Amino acid sequence: RKEVEQDPGPFNVPEGATVAFNCTYSNSASQSFFWYRQDCRKEPKLLMSVYSSGNEDGRFTAQLNRASQYISLLIRDSKLSDSATYLCVVNTGGFKTIFGAGTRLFVKA
């Protein structure tokens, strides 16, 4: 079992749709969680950190469920510019960081 697993997709959605990504992690001692966005042939960019209480940033909402060991990212009112690969990132302590393989999203007009 991979330490961090994501549905690779791709997710093909129309503009304005709501789309949700899930990510599961295997190490129950994991401490920090993030969602990154990576455009084709570019470096990953931090989208948002994920907190137990859940957090929202505009159209993006992240949730953490420690009991079930998964995190989620919800994108509302999808824009064409949201098309990218979304990486689930888990820190398991110290500087040990594990990247998921990413979920590809295509938003179409």
Add this chain to the structure above:
Amino acid sequence: GAVVSQHPSRVICKSGTSVKIECRSLDFQATTMFWYRQFPKQSLMLMATSNEGSKATYEQGVEKDKFLINHASLTLSTLTVTSAHPEDSSFYICSAPLEQNNYGYTFGSGTRLTVV
């Protein structure tokens, strides 16, 4: 915000030659830098962790003699791919922690290496 500058962005080299990739933290001190490799449609795989003033820590399966890492100062870490072969062609990217992990990481812009 914190920026890591990575150069070169793209390099094509002949098989058997060496390539050096530099990562500089521009407005903060990076005592630790991480080096990743990413093959097409795959996740970032951590190769090694460089620490200023000490030897780098390599992940299992990564040849330390092939991928030389030097963290010469608090703002510069370099990765040298020695005797490069076509199978070393990949996207190499560095990152530095922003602050105690809870603030994520900042990434260099990546280096696309093609060995012909």
